[in-house]
Amino acid sequence: MMQRQISFDPLAPDAVSYLTRATGVDFWPFNFSHDDVWFCCTVRDARDGIMFVLAAEFKTPFDAHISIAIADRRALTRGLLVTIFRALFFKAKRLTSLVDVENRAALNIVQRFGFQYEG
Secondary structure (H helix, E strand, O other): OOEEEEEOOOOOOHHHHHHHHHOOOOOOOOOOOOOOOOEEEEEEEEEEEEEEEEEEEEEEEEEEEEEEOOOOOOHOOHHHHHHHHHHHHHHHHHEEOOOOOOOHHHHHHHHHHHOOOOO
């Protein structure tokens, strides 16, 4: 049985590193401890390490941009997703996820989350 650890604390260095590698965006300059700007979630497996990292930046009081890196889809439980989206929509009215159009897996996931294509 998998032993998952879920954290909503600011991103640890290994989570920042994973998110940076997975998205191609340099997240090192950001201070994730500013909870008025950032909402973070990291899911780890006791044996295999990072399974999922989410960083949501509140651009305005009503708009957040989210970046997600998924190492293991088993981290995406319904309960976790409900918790994340309730927390995000408590503060934001609009969420934006920028996805590479060639990343079909990511496009499918964000569509299942309820995101709609704009562009």
